[in-house]
Amino acid sequence: xxxxxxxxxxxxxxxxxxxxxxxxxxxxxxxxxxxxxxxxxxxxxxxxxxxxxxxxxxxxxxxxxxxxxxxxxxxxxxxxxxxxxxxxxxxxxxxxxxxxxxxxxxxxxxxxxxxxxxxxxxxxxxxxxxxxxxxxxxxxxxxxxxxxxxxxxxxxxxxxxxxxxxxxxxxxxxxxxxxxxxxxxxxxxxxxxxxxxxxxxxxxxxxxxxxxxxxxxxxxxxxxxxxxxxxxxxxxxxxxxxxxxxxxxxxxxxxxxxxxxxxxxxxxxxxxxxxxxxxxxxxxxxxxxxxxxxxxxxxxxxxxxxxxxxxxxxxxxxxxxxxxxxxxxxxxxxxxxxxxxxxxxxxxxxxxxxxxxxxxxxxxxxxxxxxxxxxxxxxxxxxxxxxxxxxxxxxxxxxxxxxxxxxxxxxxxxxxxxxxxxxxxxxxxxxxxxxxxxxxxxxxxxxxxxxxxxxxxxxxxxxxxxxxxxxxxxxxxxxxxxxxxxxxxxxxxxxxxxxxxxxxxxxxxx
Numbered sequence: 001x002x003x004x005x006x007x008x009x010x011x012x013x014x015x016x017x018x019x020x021x022x023x024x025x026x027x028x029x030x031x032x033x034x035x036x037x038x039x040x041x042x043x044x045x046x047x048x049x050x051x052x053x054x055x056x057x058x059x060x061x062x063x064x065x066x067x068x069x070x071x072x073x074x075x076x077x078x079x080x081x082x083x084x085x086x087x088x089x090x091x092x093x094x095x096x097x098x099x100x101x102x103x104x105x106x107x108x109x110x111x112x113x114x115x116x117x118x119x120x121x122x123x124x125x126x127x128x129x130x131x132x133x134x135x136x137x138x139x140x141x142x143x144x145x146x147x148x149x150x151x152x153x154x155x156x157x158x159x160x161x162x163x164x165x166x167x168x169x170x171x172x173x174x175x176x177x178x179x180x181x182x183x184x185x186x187x188x189x190x191x192x193x194x195x196x197x198x199x200x201x202x203x204x205x206x207x208x209x210x211x212x213x214x215x216x217x218x219x220x221x222x223x224x225x226x227x228x229x230x231x232x233x234x235x236x237x238x239x240x241x242x243x244x245x246x247x248x249x250x251x252x253x254x255x256x257x258x259x260x261x262x263x264x265x266x267x268x269x270x271x272x273x274x275x276x277x278x279x280x281x282x283x284x285x286x287x288x289x290x291x292x293x294x295x296x297x298x299x300x301x302x303x304x305x306x307x308x309x310x311x312x313x314x315x316x317x318x319x320x321x322x323x324x325x326x327x328x329x330x331x332x333x334x335x336x337x338x339x340x341x342x343x344x345x346x347x348x349x350x351x352x353x354x355x356x357x358x359x360x361x362x363x364x365x366x367x368x369x370x371x372x373x374x375x376x377x378x379x380x381x382x383x384x385x386x387x388x389x390x391x392x393x394x395x396x397x398x399x400x401x402x403x404x405x406x407x408x409x410x411x412x413x414x415x416x417x418x419x420x421x422x423x424x425x426x427x428x429x430x431x432x433x434x435x436x437x438x439x440x441x442x443x444x445x446x447x448x449x450x451x452x453x454x455x456x457x458x459x460x461x462x463x464x465x466x467x468x469x470x471x472x473x474x475x476x477x478x479x480x481x482x483x484x485x486x487x488x489x490x491x492x493x494x495x496x497x498x499x500x501x502x503x504x505x506x507x508x509x510x
Contacts, residue, residue, distance in 0.1 A: 386480025437497025
């Protein structure tokens, strides 16, 4: 069998994929070395494969990666093979016979293979770090095994004249997934999951990496698939066991975000010599890369992409009021606030407002989430200041939101990631026909009992503090309530039935 007819084993293919992805462990290195030393045809295939992965001008680079990446890369030297006889001078113009060409090729492959078997493992990580963006896809032939499959499709419009897919379609290295709209979920056989959302141009490269040319994706990578990599124009994101997202806009600029765990993000520098600038990103980090000027900036984190992943996330309601509860404070039109501290990162998914008697809203209510400055005195709440209003939701009689017990909830268009720190939930708009609840208020009508109010810390993700804060009638829109109850007389951390929120604890992997 000639090398062109050689069908590499599945084991060799997977070892070569892992070699390119820098995920070979010591056992696999020894096994690859054993294969290429003991099998002439496998060794020849390895040399051809190595040539493909190091040829920076392959057509696969132009088709699957940004053309702009190849402009700054050096040209590899070309090797010319000639034959020389002992009894005649070399005639460089003489065409070699098929037998001579075959002997020369076999001799050259054997000689190069012997050298590469000793040094390739040491040099390839350096080469990849230097010229990562020029990596072509692995050799494509019918012997390559599928590496992933389509696991979910929602409202998809496929690019005209492109291959359409269905749930269960298996994908091999080099497969393209091009959509105009909708959602496509791809499950890699190593356990990683990628969700493409909206207009996307996406290419599978191997079992452990892929390329996003345009569009948005979110990825969930379990521990066993750590090292999973997404490349984009001028950038690459290497997972360290996490959830992350990548967005590539129409100008080839990239935004990378991390929800859990860590990633190593590398971006092409502006030096023109192919060097990379690398950043380690942790949960809650978001970076934007401007490819035209090679600029890296930190940007606002967006949690929206991660809720498209097929992951069950338990939501907790921070402050709850029993169903049918009637408010007792109808003449207070100011602000009600509760303080809390985030101990480990959470995602705020919904804000909520108390609905007196659970019978629909009769006034327009506004709920705000604030970051709070403790002024270096976490046990003294009187000197706290509102830093920033993070999000505001309006609840009206026409659009009251979903009723849960005695609270109305509305989804945030973009869930908010909260790092450990001090925050407050504030509500305003209550009054006649839609009273709030207040355990510290004594009215002639009835007493509002603390037993109707409960809290949930999300299994220790947050801690409720303070004694409730408030501010008088008809306050200005941007006022942060600074009045607090006396702790000796009113020791409760949740004295009001007013604003609340739902959250999801984020499992931050070290």
